[in-house]
Amino acid sequence: MIRSTSRTLVRDLRRHVGETVSVRGWATTLRRQSRMQFVVVRDHTGTAQITHRRRGAGDAVEAALESLTAESAVRITGTVVDNPVVKLGGLELVPHEVEVLNRAEAPLPIDDRTGIEQRLDRRFLDVRRRPEAGLLFAVQTTLEQGMREFAYAAGATEMHTPKLMGAASESGADVFALDYFDRSAYLAQSPQFFKQMAIAAGIDKVFEVGPVFRAEPSFTSRHATEFTGVDVELAWIDGVEDVMSFEERMLAHALAKVAEAHGDAVAERFGTDIAVPETPFPRMTMAEAQEVLRRGGWDPEGAKEDLDPEGERRLAAHVEEETGHEFVFVTHYPATIRPFYHMRSAERPDLTLGFDLLWKGLEITTGAQREHRHDVLLEQAAEKGLGTGPLRDYLDCFRYGCPPHGGFGMGLARVLMVLLGLDSIREAVFLFRGPHRLTP
Amino acid sequence: MIRSTSRTLVRDLRRHVGETVSVRGWATTLRRQSRMQFVVVRDHTGTAQITHRRRGAGDAVEAALESLTAESAVRITGTVVDNPVVKLGGLELVPHEVEVLNRAEAPLPIDDRTGIEQRLDRRFLDVRRRPEAGLLFAVQTTLEQGMREFAYAAGATEMHTPKLMGAASESGADVFALDYFDRSAYLAQSPQFFKQMAIAAGIDKVFEVGPVFRAEPSFTSRHATEFTGVDVELAWIDGVEDVMSFEERMLAHALAKVAEAHGDAVAERFGTDIAVPETPFPRMTMAEAQEVLRRGGWDPEGAKEDLDPEGERRLAAHVEEETGHEFVFVTHYPATIRPFYHMRSAERPDLTLGFDLLWKGLEITTGAQREHRHDVLLEQAAEKGLGTGPLRDYLDCFRYGCPPHGGFGMGLARVLMVLLGLDSIREAVFLFRGPHRLTP
Numbered sequence: 001m002i003r004s005t006s007r008t009l010v011r012d013l014r015r016h017v018g019e020t021v022s023v024r025g026w027a028t029t030l031r032r033q034s035r036m037q038f039v040v041v042r043d044h045t046g047t048a049q050i051t052h053r054r055r056g057a058g059d060a061v062e063a064a065l066e067s068l069t070a071e072s073a074v075r076i077t078g079t080v081v082d083n084p085v086v087k088l089g090g091l092e093l094v095p096h097e098v099e100v101l102n103r104a105e106a107p108l109p110i111d112d113r114t115g116i117e118q119r120l121d122r123r124f125l126d127v128r129r130r131p132e133a134g135l136l137f138a139v140q141t142t143l144e145q146g147m148r149e150f151a152y153a154a155g156a157t158e159m160h161t162p163k164l165m166g167a168a169s170e171s172g173a174d175v176f177a178l179d180y181f182d183r184s185a186y187l188a189q190s191p192q193f194f195k196q197m198a199i200a201a202g203i204d205k206v207f208e209v210g211p212v213f214r215a216e217p218s219f220t221s222r223h224a225t226e227f228t229g230v231d232v233e234l235a236w237i238d239g240v241e242d243v244m245s246f247e248e249r250m251l252a253h254a255l256a257k258v259a260e261a262h263g264d265a266v267a268e269r270f271g272t273d274i275a276v277p278e279t280p281f282p283r284m285t286m287a288e289a290q291e292v293l294r295r296g297g298w299d300p301e302g303a304k305e306d307l308d309p310e311g312e313r314r315l316a317a318h319v320e321e322e323t324g325h326e327f328v329f330v331t332h333y334p335a336t337i338r339p340f341y342h343m344r345s346a347e348r349p350d351l352t353l354g355f356d357l358l359w360k361g362l363e364i365t366t367g368a369q370r371e372h373r374h375d376v377l378l379e380q381a382a383e384k385g386l387g388t389g390p391l392r393d394y395l396d397c398f399r400y401g402c403p404p405h406g407g408f409g410m411g412l413a414r415v416l417m418v419l420l421g422l423d424s425i426r427e428a429v430f431l432f433r434g435p436h437r438l439t440p
Numbered sequence: 441m442i443r444s445t446s447r448t449l450v451r452d453l454r455r456h457v458g459e460t461v462s463v464r465g466w467a468t469t470l471r472r473q474s475r476m477q478f479v480v481v482r483d484h485t486g487t488a489q490i491t492h493r494r495r496g497a498g499d500a501v502e503a504a505l506e507s508l509t510a511e512s513a514v515r516i517t518g519t520v521v522d523n524p525v526v527k528l529g530g531l532e533l534v535p536h537e538v539e540v541l542n543r544a545e546a547p548l549p550i551d552d553r554t555g556i557e558q559r560l561d562r563r564f565l566d567v568r569r570r571p572e573a574g575l576l577f578a579v580q581t582t583l584e585q586g587m588r589e590f591a592y593a594a595g596a597t598e599m600h601t602p603k604l605m606g607a608a609s610e611s612g613a614d615v616f617a618l619d620y621f622d623r624s625a626y627l628a629q630s631p632q633f634f635k636q637m638a639i640a641a642g643i644d645k646v647f648e649v650g651p652v653f654r655a656e657p658s659f660t661s662r663h664a665t666e667f668t669g670v671d672v673e674l675a676w677i678d679g680v681e682d683v684m685s686f687e688e689r690m691l692a693h694a695l696a697k698v699a700e701a702h703g704d705a706v707a708e709r710f711g712t713d714i715a716v717p718e719t720p721f722p723r724m725t726m727a728e729a730q731e732v733l734r735r736g737g738w739d740p741e742g743a744k745e746d747l748d749p750e751g752e753r754r755l756a757a758h759v760e761e762e763t764g765h766e767f768v769f770v771t772h773y774p775a776t777i778r779p780f781y782h783m784r785s786a787e788r789p790d791l792t793l794g795f796d797l798l799w800k801g802l803e804i805t806t807g808a809q810r811e812h813r814h815d816v817l818l819e820q821a822a823e824k825g826l827g828t829g830p831l832r833d834y835l836d837c838f839r840y841g842c843p844p845h846g847g848f849g850m851g852l853a854r855v856l857m858v859l860l861g862l863d864s865i866r867e868a869v870f871l872f873r874g875p876h877r878l879t880p
Contacts, residue, residue: 007676024676026642026841044644073841102812104841124837128642137643141598148585158581160668160852162871163603163651166878178618178627180665181657181875187618194871197880201870202466202568203577204484210650211603217621225620228600236447236464372542393880397564401466401544403513412600430641431602431634435621438606440637440833 011045013080013091022077023048023093024101026128027068037065040088041076044134050076051083051092064098071104071125116426123431123440132269135262136428140416142261144209146254147230154246156205156232161194163187163211167390174216187213190409192341193394195233196370199405200397206233206407217435220309221424222362222414226433233407240343240353240369243406244329247357247365248281251327251415258419272421281327281357282319289315289330305334309361316361331355340380342368343406353406359418367408374398451485453520453531462517463488463533464541466568467508477505480528481516484574490516491523491532504538511544511565556866563871563880572709575702576868580856582701584649586694587670594686596645596672601634603627603651607830614656627653630849632781633834635673636810639845640837646673646847657875660749661864662802662854666873673847680783680793680809683846684769687797687805688721691767698859712861721767721797722759729755729770745774749801756801771795780820782808783846793846799858807848814838 008021025043032038039050054062068074078095086092110122110129119126127133148158168175168186176187188194195206212229234246258266259274266272284292286307293299293311296318300308307315307330319328332351335344342352354368371377377398381388388395413428426432431440448461465483472478479490494502508514518535526532550562550569559566567573588598608615608626616627628634635646652669674686698706699714706712724732726747733739733751736758740748747755747770759768772791775784782792794808811817817838821828828835853868866872871880 024843042642044642071841073843101844102838102841105839108840122836124637124640125840126641128640134642137597137599141592141596144598145588145592148588152581152585156581157577158584159577159870160649160651162666162873164653164666164873164878166880176618176620176625178616180616180878181655183878185616185878197564198870200564200568201566202482202484202574209600211600213604215621226602226604396562396880398542399545400548400565401511401513401542403464404541430599430638433602433604438604438620438623438625440606440836 009045010041010043010048013048013093014089016080017082017091018080020077020079020096021093022075024075025073027072027074028070030068030070032066037062039065039068041074041093042131047088049086049088049092050078050095050098051081051086052095061095061098064100065095067100067103068098069104069106071108071128072100073102073104075099075101116424120426120432120437121440127430133427135265135269136416136420137430139258139262139266139420140412142258143254143415143419144230144412146257147250148207149257150250150253151205151207151232154205156207157198157203159191159195159198159203159206159208160210161188161191161198161208163213165193166393174214176213176215189214190229191231192409195231195407196341196394196402196405197397199233199235200400200402204235206231208232209412212409219435221426222309222417224413224425224429224433225435227425227429228412230410230412231407232410233405235403235405237369237404237406240331240355240367240406243367243369243408244283244331244355244357245280247367247408247410248277248279248327248329252277252279255419266420270420270422272419274419275326277325277327281329282323282325283329283331284315284319285332286330286334286351287332292318305337307356312358312363313361316358320360326360328358329355330358338368340384340386341370341377343371344376344380355408357408357410359415362414362418364414364418365408365410367406369404369406372398372402372404374402449485450481450483450488453488453533454529456520457522457531458520460517460519460536461533462515464515465513467510467512467514470508470510472506477502479505479508481514481533482571487528489526489528489532490518490535490538491521491526492535501535501538504540505535507540507543508538509544509546511548511568512540513542513544515539515541556864560866560872560877561880567870573867575705575709576856576860577870579698579702579706579859580852582698583694583855583859584670584852586697587690588647589697590690590693591645591647591672594645596647597638597643599631599635599638599643599646599648600650601628601631601638601648603653605633606833614654616653616655629654630669631671632849635671635847636781636834636842636845637837639673639675640840640842644675646671648672649852652849659875661866662749662857664853664865664869664873665875667865667869668852670850670852671847672850673845675843675845677809677844677846680771680795680807680846683807683809683848684723684771684795684797685720687807687848687850688717688719688767688769692717692719695859706860710860710862712859714859715766717765717767721769722763722765723769723771724755724759725772726770726774726791727772732758746777747796752798752803753801756798766800768798769795770798778808780824780826781810781817783811784816784820795848797848797850799855802854802858804854804858805848805850807846809844809846812838812842812844814842 025041029040037052077097078093198206208231256276333354338352338354342354345351357365416428465481469480477492517537518533638646648671696716773794778792778794782794785791797805856868
């Protein structure tokens with residue numbers, strides 16, 4: 001039974017020099033010498049040294065410290081002593097009582113040399129042992145908070161739209177299907193249709209953070225079968241520029257908040273400086289982007305209309321060289337490679353009012369003005385070979401006064417990847433899901 | 441093509457008397473008389489009257505207003521005129537230009553007499569036509585913001601855990617299964633296991649808002665197959681009291697915020713006063729609750745250990761009479777009706793440290809201190825007849841120093857139901873999902 005002495009966080013120990021406090025955390029480094037015992041305890045705010053002089057037989061503290069295994073959960077009550085010799089903040093805790101709340105088995109199944117797949121198998125230990133992993137989730141929290149702050153101030157409403165759909169959304173490809181009582185259901189590949197329904201329902205600006213499912217057998221460092229999407233949809237826009245403007249200001253606001261709260265810690269743990277981007281971000285049409293790339297010798301097979309990852313990286317390098325900016329909106333994607341619901345340019349009906357946002361060469365967003373005219377939408381669906389049956393409920397929204405609107409979807413983990421300089425999306429989420437990974 | 445005159449919201453018209461502004465919204469009431477045309481325009485902030493004196497042939501404004509159908513999306517530019525005779529805020533807009541951005545088909549498929557199922561079929565029109573429905577989502581936004589504010593201030597981290605699982609969670613009953621490449625996956629019935637993994641990963645306090653899936657063929661007014669759960673998990677607790685204390689303070693904070701932002705509007709639209717609850721909430725053991733109920737004559741078949749909805753309502757009425765409080769924590773649920781991972785009472789191993797929170801007689805939360813001792817957890821799983829194979833990854837977390845912890849899950853729509861006095865959960869979400877409803 002744990003007694004109710006209140007907990008002191010490691011980061012606050014300095015304020016309690018000379019006092020008796022109770023620290024809760026995990027035993028890490030264990031150095032047990034003949035006369036002294038040293039244990040480092042870690043909580044989510046830092047690490048502290050426990051120093052105990054052995055008193056021999058009947059010394060309960062000595063026995064408890066001796067029994068400790070690495071990563072055991074402990075509660076240590078003792079006196080905070082100022083000791084400039086101690087590396088961890090010039091402080092040590094001299095224990096009066098050591099309670100082992102949960103003893104860890106030894107040896108641990110992972111260590112500092114364990115590869116990523118084995119680390120992911122024991123993700124709880126992987127995250128706990130590496131303070132930078134914990135920092136990632138603190139950054140995620142602040143990033144979302146910053147995006148919400150901006151969106152709420154702009155009048156957005158937080159929506160939670162269903163992930164279960166009665167018909168396969170969009171194209172029907174890459175959709176997970178499931179048995180739903182006596183019929184089939186499908187997992188939403190994005191909240192796309194539902195956030196547009198919310199616009200048709202008179203919600204002025206939609207903000208949603210939620211899971212997105214893709215039955216795509218992709219094994220790249222930036223794909224997952226389930227990821228967290230940040231979705232925004234804006235009603236009554238004058239054009240796609242309103243959407244890009246909203247996104248760049250939302251990102252700049254959120255990144256400023258992250259830089260302020262975690263800039264130093266991110267620099268220390270990840271070696272990355274968080275540069276708060278200036279707005280507006282550079283914009284470039286797809287045609288311009290391709291011209292720039294081809295001038296630079298980029299001409300891959302099968303990427304004549306879209307950019308491939310290599311093209312995205314080269315383009316970002318070019319833009320950063322020209323403008324000093326890490327972001328670039330690529331606009332006016334060809335209609336052939338965009339979904340039927342992207343609005344077409346009035347002047348160039350072969351082009352859409354759709355865009356991608358690249359950050360340091362990684363696509364973090366797809367967005368567009370949507371086609372809100374029922375007849376045009378029907379034509380564009382037919383042109384893509386889509387039957388209107390499964391789209392009936394969606395198309396209905398456009399028959400009764402759906403206003404002009406547009407929006408974007410952002411991959412949260414991709415933003416974190418770029419922000420923290422991570423090599424793989426597997427490290428940017430708590431529990432990764434891919435074609436070969438459904439556990440833990 | 442929409443011109444870029446900036447938009448004025450209806451609620452701000454009073455500030456623009458005498459000026460030319462542009463309003464965007466939906467045409468509602470259309471009264472076209474021989475000399476005058478009156479149209480009410482609604483946006484998400486209110487309704488305004490458009491008043492036009494017919495000028496006859498060549499009057500483009502007259503023609504546009506004449507062509508309008510109810511719920512058409514319009515953009516109206518005109519002069520704001522102070523007119524005390526007008527019911528809608530003593531203001532009217534005298535139009536210079538009327539643009540029909542999207543004409544609604546007539547007649548509309550739903551009207552004021554349409555029943556709930558047909559309204560749900562056209563939920564976008566249902567929500568758009570009823571300002572109280574839009575208010576619900578504004579309340580939801582503020583409620584979540586209030587909960588997040590409290591949780592962040594308490595040091596919580598926002599997590600997004602997977603909804604795809606490799607094994608059926610918890611009991612295996614009521615789980616949706618899907619084909620996942622070459623094997624099966626299951627939809628998470630709650631983030632329970634994953635939020636506990638986050639605790640084992642050293643995340644001190646977990647906060648998650650996300651979808652929860654239940655393959656339950658329930659047709660009550662309070663069940664859904666997919667709903668939004670608000671989940672909290674707290675590490676290093678001294679006992680289950682810490683969990684209840686966190687929840688009641690979080691709710692009180694969030695409800696105070698909702699009352700401040702929307703109290704008047706909720707009273708007007710829903711006829712409900714938002715009472716900010718005092719903390720602590722009343723607490724009562726299940727044994728006490730049953731005694732109270734049996735004294736009052738409640739003794740239903742098949743509800744000897746748990747409370748049925750009727751019992752919950754009666755209990756709430758009793759508590760409100762005794763204490764004046766709308767909330768009550770029912771604690772010490774019998775182990776037989778709680779999951780294996782609820783910690784048992786040390787004194788009474790037949791009882792758990794699990795609780796429910798009732799608000800006005802509706803269960804809005806289940807919570808507990810969790811069993812964090814690996815050996816005890818194994819025993820309790822075996823006692824419930826659970827094989828440890830599918831639980832392997834979960835049980836692993838308890839082998840390497842998992843701290844004492846506990847938490848709760850709250851149904852967001854249930855909170856909104858009680859808060860706004862709604863009869864059915866179908867009205868408390870944007871797009872309801874039940875055994876017979878997968879659309880729109």
